[in-house]
Amino acid sequence: MTLASAASRISPDALLRVSIGVAVVTIVLKTLAWWLTNSVGLLSDAMESLVNLASATFALVMVRIAMRPADEDHPYGHHKAEYFSSGFEGMMIFLAAAGILWTAVERLLHPGELEQLGIGLALSVLSSVLNGTLAWAMLQSARQHRSIAVEGDARHLITDVWTSAGVVVGVALVAITGWQWLDPAVAIGVAVNILREGVQLMWRSTEGLMDRALEPEVLAEIDRTLAQFRHPTIRFDHISSRRSGKRRFVDLHMHMPAAWTLGRAAALRASVEQALMSAVPGLRATIQLLPSDVEAHAQDEQDLI
Structure with missing residues:
Protein backbone atom coordinates (compact mmCIF):
# COMPACT_ATOMS: atom_id res chain seq x y z
CA MET A 1 0.00 0.00 0.00
CA THR A 2 1.39 3.40 -0.99
CA LEU A 3 1.55 6.36 1.38
CA ALA A 4 -1.06 8.20 -0.72
CA SER A 5 -3.53 5.31 -0.57
CA ALA A 6 -2.98 4.96 3.17
CA ALA A 7 -3.71 8.66 3.65
CA ALA A 23 -3.41 24.04 14.55
CA VAL A 24 -2.84 24.37 18.31
CA VAL A 25 0.80 23.34 17.93
CA THR A 26 1.44 25.75 15.06
CA ILE A 27 -0.23 28.61 16.93
CA VAL A 28 2.17 28.03 19.82
CA LEU A 29 5.20 27.81 17.50
CA LYS A 30 4.28 30.90 15.44
CA THR A 31 3.29 32.97 18.45
CA LEU A 32 6.62 32.12 20.07
CA ALA A 33 8.38 33.08 16.82
CA TRP A 34 6.59 36.46 16.82
CA TRP A 35 7.35 37.03 20.54
CA LEU A 36 11.06 36.32 19.99
CA THR A 37 11.44 38.42 16.85
CA ASN A 38 8.87 41.24 17.24
CA SER A 39 8.00 40.71 13.55
CA VAL A 40 4.51 41.65 12.38
CA GLY A 41 5.06 39.33 9.43
CA LEU A 42 5.36 36.40 11.82
CA LEU A 43 2.45 37.79 13.85
CA SER A 44 0.27 37.76 10.73
CA ASP A 45 1.31 34.15 10.15
CA ALA A 46 0.25 33.28 13.71
CA MET A 47 -3.11 35.02 13.22
CA GLU A 48 -3.77 32.92 10.14
CA SER A 49 -3.16 29.80 12.24
CA LEU A 50 -5.92 30.97 14.56
CA VAL A 51 -8.19 30.83 11.51
CA ASN A 52 -6.97 27.27 10.89
CA LEU A 53 -8.01 26.27 14.41
CA ALA A 54 -11.46 27.85 14.20
CA SER A 55 -12.04 26.46 10.72
CA ALA A 56 -10.97 22.91 11.56
CA THR A 57 -13.19 22.91 14.65
CA PHE A 58 -16.23 24.14 12.71
CA ALA A 59 -15.48 21.73 9.83
CA LEU A 60 -15.40 18.81 12.28
CA VAL A 61 -18.85 19.76 13.57
CA MET A 62 -20.23 20.09 10.04
CA VAL A 63 -18.73 16.78 8.88
CA ARG A 64 -20.37 15.00 11.80
CA ILE A 65 -23.71 16.63 10.96
CA ALA A 66 -23.28 15.63 7.29
CA MET A 67 -22.79 12.00 8.37
CA ARG A 68 -26.22 11.83 9.99
CA PRO A 69 -28.67 9.58 8.15
CA ALA A 70 -31.73 10.93 6.36
CA ASP A 71 -34.74 11.60 8.55
CA GLU A 72 -38.31 12.84 8.22
CA ASP A 73 -37.27 16.50 8.07
CA HIS A 74 -34.22 15.85 5.84
CA PRO A 75 -35.20 13.01 3.49
CA TYR A 76 -32.15 13.62 1.27
CA GLY A 77 -29.73 13.59 4.19
CA HIS A 78 -27.56 16.31 5.77
CA HIS A 79 -24.70 16.33 3.24
CA LYS A 80 -24.90 20.03 2.44
CA ALA A 81 -23.76 20.86 5.97
CA GLU A 82 -20.17 20.64 4.72
CA TYR A 83 -20.67 23.69 2.51
CA PHE A 84 -21.32 25.81 5.59
CA SER A 85 -17.80 24.90 6.71
CA SER A 86 -16.24 26.53 3.64
CA GLY A 87 -18.41 29.63 4.08
CA PHE A 88 -17.45 29.93 7.74
CA GLU A 89 -13.76 29.52 6.91
CA GLY A 90 -14.04 32.28 4.32
CA MET A 91 -15.58 34.67 6.86
CA MET A 92 -12.87 33.87 9.41
CA ILE A 93 -10.23 34.62 6.78
CA PHE A 94 -11.77 38.07 6.19
CA LEU A 95 -11.55 38.83 9.93
CA ALA A 96 -7.95 37.62 10.12
CA ALA A 97 -6.97 39.70 7.08
CA ALA A 98 -8.51 42.82 8.65
CA GLY A 99 -6.50 42.27 11.84
CA ILE A 100 -3.29 41.69 9.89
CA LEU A 101 -3.77 44.86 7.83
CA TRP A 102 -4.41 46.93 10.98
CA THR A 103 -1.24 45.61 12.63
CA ALA A 104 0.86 46.04 9.48
CA VAL A 105 -0.19 49.66 8.92
CA GLU A 106 0.56 50.43 12.57
CA ARG A 107 4.08 49.00 12.14
CA LEU A 108 4.61 50.98 8.93
CA LEU A 109 3.82 54.16 10.84
CA HIS A 110 5.92 53.13 13.87
CA PRO A 111 8.82 50.89 12.71
CA GLY A 112 10.44 48.50 15.18
CA GLU A 113 13.67 46.50 15.32
CA LEU A 114 13.58 42.73 14.81
CA GLU A 115 15.35 40.36 17.21
CA GLN A 116 16.47 36.69 17.40
CA LEU A 117 15.51 36.06 13.79
CA GLY A 118 17.28 32.70 13.53
CA ILE A 119 15.20 30.96 16.19
CA GLY A 120 12.00 32.66 15.07
CA LEU A 121 12.42 31.63 11.45
CA ALA A 122 13.26 28.04 12.45
CA LEU A 123 10.01 27.80 14.44
CA SER A 124 8.06 29.16 11.46
CA VAL A 125 9.63 26.61 9.10
CA LEU A 126 8.82 23.76 11.52
CA SER A 127 5.17 24.79 11.67
CA SER A 128 5.06 24.94 7.86
CA VAL A 129 6.36 21.38 7.60
CA LEU A 130 3.58 20.22 9.95
CA ASN A 131 0.90 22.08 7.97
CA GLY A 132 2.22 20.90 4.60
CA THR A 133 2.28 17.25 5.63
CA LEU A 134 -1.24 17.46 7.06
CA ALA A 135 -2.59 19.29 3.99
CA TRP A 136 -1.23 16.57 1.68
CA ALA A 137 -2.91 13.82 3.73
CA MET A 138 -6.19 15.78 3.85
CA LEU A 139 -6.27 16.24 0.06
CA GLN A 140 -5.87 12.49 -0.43
CA SER A 141 -8.73 11.82 1.98
CA ALA A 142 -10.93 14.56 0.46
CA ARG A 143 -10.64 12.99 -3.00
CA GLN A 144 -11.51 9.54 -1.65
CA HIS A 145 -14.44 10.66 0.52
CA ARG A 146 -15.55 13.64 -1.64
CA SER A 147 -15.55 15.92 1.40
CA ILE A 148 -15.58 19.64 0.58
CA ALA A 149 -15.02 20.46 4.27
CA VAL A 150 -11.77 18.50 4.36
CA GLU A 151 -10.72 19.83 0.94
CA GLY A 152 -11.40 23.41 2.04
CA ASP A 153 -9.36 22.98 5.20
CA ALA A 154 -6.53 21.35 3.24
CA ARG A 155 -6.38 24.13 0.66
CA HIS A 156 -6.32 26.74 3.40
CA LEU A 157 -3.41 24.90 5.01
CA ILE A 158 -1.59 24.94 1.66
CA THR A 159 -2.16 28.70 1.50
CA ASP A 160 -0.79 28.91 5.04
CA VAL A 161 2.37 27.08 3.96
CA TRP A 162 2.95 29.53 1.09
CA THR A 163 2.20 32.41 3.43
CA SER A 164 4.79 31.17 5.90
CA ALA A 165 7.35 30.77 3.12
CA GLY A 166 6.76 34.37 2.03
CA VAL A 167 7.06 35.60 5.61
CA VAL A 168 10.31 33.72 6.15
CA VAL A 169 11.79 35.17 2.96
CA GLY A 170 10.60 38.67 3.87
CA VAL A 171 11.95 38.58 7.42
CA ALA A 172 15.25 37.14 6.16
CA LEU A 173 15.52 40.05 3.71
CA VAL A 174 14.99 42.49 6.58
CA ALA A 175 17.93 40.90 8.38
CA ILE A 176 20.09 41.10 5.25
CA THR A 177 19.17 44.58 4.03
CA GLY A 178 18.15 46.32 7.25
CA TRP A 179 15.01 47.64 5.51
CA GLN A 180 12.52 47.56 8.38
CA TRP A 181 9.59 48.49 6.12
CA LEU A 182 9.83 45.07 4.45
CA ASP A 183 8.39 43.39 7.55
CA PRO A 184 4.98 45.17 7.51
CA ALA A 185 4.99 45.05 3.70
CA VAL A 186 5.18 41.26 3.90
CA ALA A 187 2.33 41.25 6.42
CA ILE A 188 0.17 43.26 4.00
CA GLY A 189 1.02 40.75 1.27
CA VAL A 190 -0.10 37.95 3.61
CA ALA A 191 -3.43 39.70 4.20
CA VAL A 192 -4.06 40.14 0.47
CA ASN A 193 -3.16 36.52 -0.22
CA ILE A 194 -5.50 35.03 2.38
CA LEU A 195 -8.28 37.41 1.29
CA ARG A 196 -8.04 35.84 -2.15
CA GLU A 197 -8.33 32.40 -0.57
CA GLY A 198 -11.31 33.56 1.49
CA VAL A 199 -13.15 34.77 -1.61
CA GLN A 200 -12.55 31.44 -3.35
CA LEU A 201 -13.85 29.48 -0.36
CA MET A 202 -16.98 31.63 -0.09
CA TRP A 203 -17.62 31.16 -3.82
CA ARG A 204 -17.22 27.37 -3.58
CA SER A 205 -19.62 27.30 -0.64
CA THR A 206 -22.21 29.35 -2.52
CA GLU A 207 -21.88 27.22 -5.64
CA GLY A 208 -22.36 24.05 -3.61
CA LEU A 209 -25.51 25.34 -1.94
CA MET A 210 -26.94 26.23 -5.37
CA ASP A 211 -26.96 22.58 -6.56
CA ARG A 212 -24.41 22.55 -9.36
CA ALA A 213 -24.51 19.80 -11.98
CA LEU A 214 -22.23 16.81 -11.62
CA GLU A 215 -18.64 17.05 -12.86
CA PRO A 216 -18.15 16.52 -16.64
CA GLU A 217 -16.18 13.31 -16.08
CA VAL A 218 -18.97 11.91 -13.90
CA LEU A 219 -21.62 12.81 -16.49
CA ALA A 220 -19.50 11.08 -19.13
CA GLU A 221 -19.39 7.94 -16.97
CA ILE A 222 -23.19 8.06 -16.58
CA ASP A 223 -23.57 8.35 -20.37
CA ARG A 224 -21.23 5.38 -20.93
CA THR A 225 -23.27 3.31 -18.48
CA LEU A 226 -26.58 4.21 -20.13
CA ALA A 227 -25.10 3.34 -23.53
CA GLN A 228 -24.92 -0.30 -22.40
CA PHE A 229 -28.72 -0.36 -22.22
CA ARG A 230 -29.60 1.76 -25.26
CA HIS A 231 -31.49 -0.13 -27.98
CA PRO A 232 -33.71 0.81 -30.91
CA THR A 233 -36.66 0.25 -28.55
CA ILE A 234 -35.03 1.75 -25.42
CA ARG A 235 -33.81 5.31 -25.04
CA PHE A 236 -33.01 7.82 -22.30
CA ASP A 237 -33.65 11.56 -22.23
CA HIS A 238 -34.26 14.56 -19.95
CA ILE A 239 -31.14 13.72 -17.95
CA SER A 240 -30.43 16.20 -15.13
CA SER A 241 -28.01 16.00 -12.24
CA ARG A 242 -26.94 17.77 -9.06
CA ARG A 243 -24.44 17.54 -6.21
CA SER A 244 -25.25 17.74 -2.52
CA GLY A 245 -22.11 17.39 -0.42
CA LYS A 246 -20.69 13.95 -1.12
CA ARG A 247 -24.00 12.72 -2.52
CA ARG A 248 -24.75 12.77 -6.25
CA PHE A 249 -28.17 12.70 -7.89
CA VAL A 250 -29.33 12.05 -11.44
CA ASP A 251 -32.90 12.12 -12.80
CA LEU A 252 -33.87 10.80 -16.22
CA HIS A 253 -36.64 9.35 -18.36
CA MET A 254 -36.36 5.83 -19.78
CA HIS A 255 -38.58 5.07 -22.79
CA MET A 256 -39.51 1.46 -23.69
CA PRO A 257 -42.18 -0.39 -25.71
CA ALA A 258 -45.71 0.21 -24.44
CA ALA A 259 -46.48 -3.50 -24.79
CA TRP A 260 -44.01 -4.48 -22.07
CA THR A 261 -45.42 -5.67 -18.77
CA LEU A 262 -44.85 -3.55 -15.68
CA GLY A 263 -42.72 -6.30 -14.19
CA ARG A 264 -40.38 -6.42 -17.19
CA ALA A 265 -40.06 -2.63 -17.29
CA ALA A 266 -39.36 -2.43 -13.54
CA ALA A 267 -36.72 -5.15 -13.78
CA LEU A 268 -34.86 -3.27 -16.51
CA ARG A 269 -35.06 -0.03 -14.53
CA ALA A 270 -33.58 -1.80 -11.50
CA SER A 271 -30.71 -3.06 -13.66
CA VAL A 272 -30.00 0.44 -14.97
CA GLU A 273 -30.10 1.94 -11.46
CA GLN A 274 -27.72 -0.71 -10.14
CA ALA A 275 -25.30 -0.16 -13.03
CA LEU A 276 -25.32 3.60 -12.47
CA MET A 277 -24.71 3.30 -8.73
CA SER A 278 -21.87 0.83 -9.33
CA ALA A 279 -20.25 3.12 -11.91
CA VAL A 280 -20.56 6.33 -9.84
CA PRO A 281 -20.00 6.06 -6.07
CA GLY A 282 -22.52 7.93 -3.95
CA LEU A 283 -25.03 8.29 -6.81
CA ARG A 284 -28.78 8.16 -6.32
CA ALA A 285 -30.66 7.61 -9.60
CA THR A 286 -34.35 8.42 -10.14
CA ILE A 287 -35.72 6.94 -13.36
CA GLN A 288 -39.21 7.64 -14.70
CA LEU A 289 -40.61 4.94 -17.01
CA LEU A 290 -42.41 6.07 -20.17
CA PRO A 291 -43.73 4.31 -23.29
CA SER A 292 -41.65 4.90 -26.41
CA ASP A 293 -44.33 7.02 -28.07
CA VAL A 294 -44.87 9.33 -25.07
CA GLU A 295 -42.88 12.50 -24.45
CA ALA A 296 -42.77 14.33 -21.12
CA HIS A 297 -41.70 17.86 -20.33
CA ALA A 298 -38.68 17.89 -18.01
CA GLN A 299 -39.49 21.39 -16.81
CA ASP A 300 -42.77 23.20 -16.36
CA GLU A 301 -42.96 26.91 -17.19
CA GLN A 302 -44.03 27.57 -13.60
CA ASP A 303 -40.65 26.29 -12.39
CA LEU A 304 -38.95 29.17 -14.21
CA ILE A 305 -40.92 31.88 -12.40
Missing part, protein backbone atom coordinates in the same frame (compact mmCIF):
# COMPACT_ATOMS: atom_id res chain seq x y z
CA SER A 8 -6.87 8.43 1.52
CA ARG A 9 -8.25 5.74 3.83
CA ILE A 10 -8.19 8.04 6.86
CA SER A 11 -11.69 9.31 7.59
CA PRO A 12 -12.48 13.05 7.34
CA ASP A 13 -13.50 13.03 11.00
CA ALA A 14 -10.13 11.68 12.11
CA LEU A 15 -8.15 14.07 9.90
CA LEU A 16 -10.05 17.10 11.15
CA ARG A 17 -9.34 16.09 14.74
CA VAL A 18 -5.67 15.87 13.81
CA SER A 19 -5.99 19.26 12.09
CA ILE A 20 -7.26 20.81 15.33
CA GLY A 21 -4.26 19.42 17.22
CA VAL A 22 -1.78 20.59 14.57
